[in-house]
Amino acid sequence: MKSPDTLLDASARKVLRRLVPFLVLCYATSYLNRVNIGFAKLEMLDDLSFSETVFGMGAGLFFVGYFLFEVPSNMLLHRFGANRWIARIMISWGVLSAGFAFVGGAQSFYVLRFLLGIAEAGFYPGVIFYLSYWVPSAYRGRAIAMMMSAIPLSAIVGNPLSGWIMDGMQGVAGLAGWKWMFILEAIPAVLMGVAVLFYLDNSIAAAKWLSQSEKMALEAELVRERATQMRGVEEGASAFKDSRIWLMCLIYFCFVMGQYGLTFWMPTLIRAVGVTGNLKIGALSAIPYIVTLIAMNVLGRSADRHRERRWHLVVPALVGAVGFGLAPIVPGVGLAIVALSLAAAGAISCAPLFWSLPTAFLSGAAAAVGIAVINSVGNLAGFAAPYMIGVITDATGSAEFGMYVIGGGLVLGALAVWATPARMVNR
Numbered sequence: 001m002k003s004p005d006t007l008l009d010a011s012a013r014k015v016l017r018r019l020v021p022f023l024v025l026c027y028a029t030s031y032l033n034r035v036n037i038g039f040a041k042l043e044m045l046d047d048l049s050f051s052e053t054v055f056g057m058g059a060g061l062f063f064v065g066y067f068l069f070e071v072p073s074n075m076l077l078h079r080f081g082a083n084r085w086i087a088r089i090m091i092s093w094g095v096l097s098a099g100f101a102f103v104g105g106a107q108s109f110y111v112l113r114f115l116l117g118i119a120e121a122g123f124y125p126g127v128i129f130y131l132s133y134w135v136p137s138a139y140r141g142r143a144i145a146m147m148m149s150a151i152p153l154s155a156i157v158g159n160p161l162s163g164w165i166m167d168g169m170q171g172v173a174g175l176a177g178w179k180w181m182f183i184l185e186a187i188p189a190v191l192m193g194v195a196v197l198f199y200l201d202n203s204i205a206a207a208k209w210l211s212q213s214e215k216m217a218l219e220a221e222l223v224r225e226r227a228t229q230m231r232g233v234e235e236g237a238s239a240f241k242d243s244r245i246w247l248m249c250l251i252y253f254c255f256v257m258g259q260y261g262l263t264f265w266m267p268t269l270i271r272a273v274g275v276t277g278n279l280k281i282g283a284l285s286a287i288p289y290i291v292t293l294i295a296m297n298v299l300g301r302s303a304d305r306h307r308e309r310r311w312h313l314v315v316p317a318l319v320g321a322v323g324f325g326l327a328p329i330v331p332g333v334g335l336a337i338v339a340l341s342l343a344a345a346g347a348i349s350c351a352p353l354f355w356s357l358p359t360a361f362l363s364g365a366a367a368a369v370g371i372a373v374i375n376s377v378g379n380l381a382g383f384a385a386p387y388m389i390g391v392i393t394d395a396t397g398s399a400e401f402g403m404y405v406i407g408g409g410l411v412l413g414a415l416a417v418w419a420t421p422a423r424m425v426n427r
Helices: 004-035 037-048 052-080 082-102 106-120 123-132 137-148 150-168 177-199 212-230 237-241 243-272 278-306 311-326 333-354 364-379 381-396 400-418
Strands: none
Touching (some): 004 037, 037 150, 052 106, 052 381, 082 177, 123 137, 150 177, 243 278, 243 333, 278 333
């Protein structure tokens, strides 16, 4: 007979093996439908006579809808059940994503991007909330790290796929290649949304793949943790008054700005150095994300092993800033890919590493409120970055200055991390 600790560990690992790979696949699908607009940009701007500012505004409006409906969506998930609500999220964003094939002007583009943000708003926080009802806190860090790997994985697979669809389907049934890209890449979201209804259980008690002893071990640990959290409810309101929370908001905003500034403009930057053909652009744009996937894992393991958080964020942020500074000015395809790899590995690796900072000094209800505030404010950078780059590109005729601003944001984020006391976060 297993000891209680051994049984809990085995049960938690079984839950991780069952749920996390499926949820990573769902998140990768989500991220692809969120950012494939960067590939469509290569052709749709000319077809629809959009300026860079119009594109930047539309790309960013996704995050306004996301910001406004993140909390309400989580509340509805709790009310209707995880499997039904996550399925609704995925099916609705798939339908809306396919709808971009029928955009006829700036207004419809803006409306669809805003609605897509509303549709996706509850997915990532909803999944984290869902996992909190299955996975004890000691195991959630690795679950979230695995979830974050969906970002580079979606680009490694999705970028070449987007380029192949745009080239291979051009003119089929009288539709442009970028329209076919939206239609075909939306299908997995709808299919996986249906699969969610059958694959995800709403509770540990409903899971037929867990034994009764495994259920009891998990539920006992989760009940113990929730009792501790309930004792800290009064701490929740104090999170809004904590200057450390707003410092974390600034840091996360800077890092998210780097992430989405790169994601929406990488195909354009690669084309600017003379690469032709959407498939080739897609294949080349996958390389920086392969580097990113490796960097994320190396940095994460190193930060945990050394129990050091600040320099593991400062260094990649500064490396990312150098990449952004070099990307628009280096000559040749090879050097451009190197610069973009530095930018991607630096900026995107900061996101999962960042969450070790606030979780080191927040607990209980203060953590629930503080993390929600940080995530909501930080994700507004997803609106600021593309809109800003679009405006700058239209004003100057080049994305070069916009990349410098993004790089400067990463430097600011690095300085803010460096200013954070080591004793507060190195745990």
